[in-house]
Amino acid sequence: MSAVESQSSLFDEQGGAGPADRAADSAFLASLPSHLRTVRAREELTRDSLPRRGASVENPQLSEAAQRVWDAERQSALCLAEKYRALAELHAHEGEYEEFAEFDEVDTTRAVLALRVTANAAAGQLRDAHQAVHLFPRAFAALEAGKMPSAWFQSMIKSSRRLSDSSRKKVDVAVDSWSMDITAERFFRLVKKLIALLEQREQHPDPVSSLPRSVDLLPGHEPGTGILQIVGPIPDVLAQWKRLDESARAVQSAQRAALRDGTPVPHDPDGQVLTTGKALPLSVLRFVLMATATPDLEGASVPEARFRLNITVPVLTLLGASDAPGDLDGITPLPPSMARSLAGAAEVWHRVLTEPAHGAFLPLPAERCTPTAAMLEHLRLRNASCAVPGCTRPTSWASECDHIEECRRGTPGEGGPTEVENLHLLCWQHHLDKTNGLLDPTRLPTAPTEPGRTRWAVGPHGDSVTVIDDLDTESIRMAELLGTAWTAFLRGIPAGSADDEYLGEDITDTLPAAARAPAPGTPADRRPPARPPSDRSPSDQLPPGRRPRSLPPPDEVPSSDGPAPGAPGIPPGPWGEDGPPPF
Incomplete structure (x- = not known):
């Protein structure tokens, strides 16, 4: 018998199962079809056999690279096993609270901090780690030993999520009897067949009632879009689809008739049918009908919305001077054109004040027990x-x-x-x-x-x-753009021209003294730091081949007694080094 055929179970070597468990495992393996019970490789796959099996014996560089990949994958398996074991310990619940969700949320928060991922991703990894250590101990031992690739183990965990805990343990028993020297394609195919077989063996009181039913909101593939995902038994989903599709076809026929007879067009909120002279596509009509449908609550009352739906649009985007996106409730980005369109259709705008240097939202004071x-x-x-x-x-x-x-x-x-x-x-x-x-x-x-x-x-x-x-990071960028525009205005450079590209940190060296000096009464700690004098002339600071258009000679720079004739005056006020804002 070859070394591959005589492979022993790591779990048995560690003494992790008693006589009764081993008898039950043997009975389960005997009940499996032969192709799921006896899984052997023709040849053992080792690190030393990689050059021969990869046909790179005559190329030492390729052989060494293949062996380094082997070592990296083995190290990846060891790291995954270490992470899963640590997460499984983090998943341990302590305390006497009745709500299991309380502990689950706190464990998730700890995992969020350690993994640096979102709560949903951390919850998924906690679940996988708990199942790996407690429901797949044999396969996990192979992972810790570097014998099972990390991708195989993760795929097995993911594919078995529909199974019960007892069936997951049977998957672990079956996979433990397989050779780890088979190909990846064969392993994934056998795991799918094994899981399908165990799903059929599981006793469900009502197969239809056990099917999932959910409606979820997912991010869209295009900017400014979302996906409404509906999952349920196919008879119910198909019935809903047929109702929606037949209704859309009826509205489409009514739109064609309205165009022909000159009567009002139904379900044309944007006037697209009248503009194009064509009925809306069925896919668009299905969306319009779903958006305008009213659910049957059977007498249940829906409380009034606590918050309005906030669409935040930077002011420069509204003015068409910036392509910065807006956002929906601070989470979903909106393309600039959509943000401007929604803002233009809104009856009421709410001004949001932010601090320009940091982008922090300015607070609102109140003295009461109930927030306004x-x-x-x-x-x-x-x-x-x-x-x-x-x-x-x-x-x-x-x-x-x-x-x-x-x-x-x-x-x-x-x-x-x-x-x-x-x-x-x-x-x-x-x-x-x-x-x-x-x-x-x-x-x-x-x-x-x-x-x-x-x-x-x-x-x-x-x-x-x-x-x-x-x-609000866009406020910071907006303040910088306005500051640059004001600096260009003081220098007489048209905004957006090619000559304003070199406006840099040393621009105040060429500004009038009145614009450079701090305003009277400005505290010393609020004044801008003095810049060291530059040995270069303004023309030396330009890119090669560039010449300043509007820099006056040093003897023509106006003094602090007043602005030069025809130059814009600096109005009095507590302005900083760049003078007053241009608005």
């Missing part, structure tokens, strides 16, 4: 999603306003105040964790114009992380 609507809107701008690090649940849909330092109702002067610096929006799961003491946020002191920071203590073991509030 304006305060809630500001909190949404500050945190478009749940304020807990890594959580991606949007605050506009299902969030709860929480005092960072608890507000003690009925005890004036005690507890935290109801102001934006002591408030944040949390999803209900993380709000429950904070109430139970599993999460402890602390608002850190910052300057009024600087972005806010919050330090989160996670669990009772001292884990903590500091996060910064959401910023």
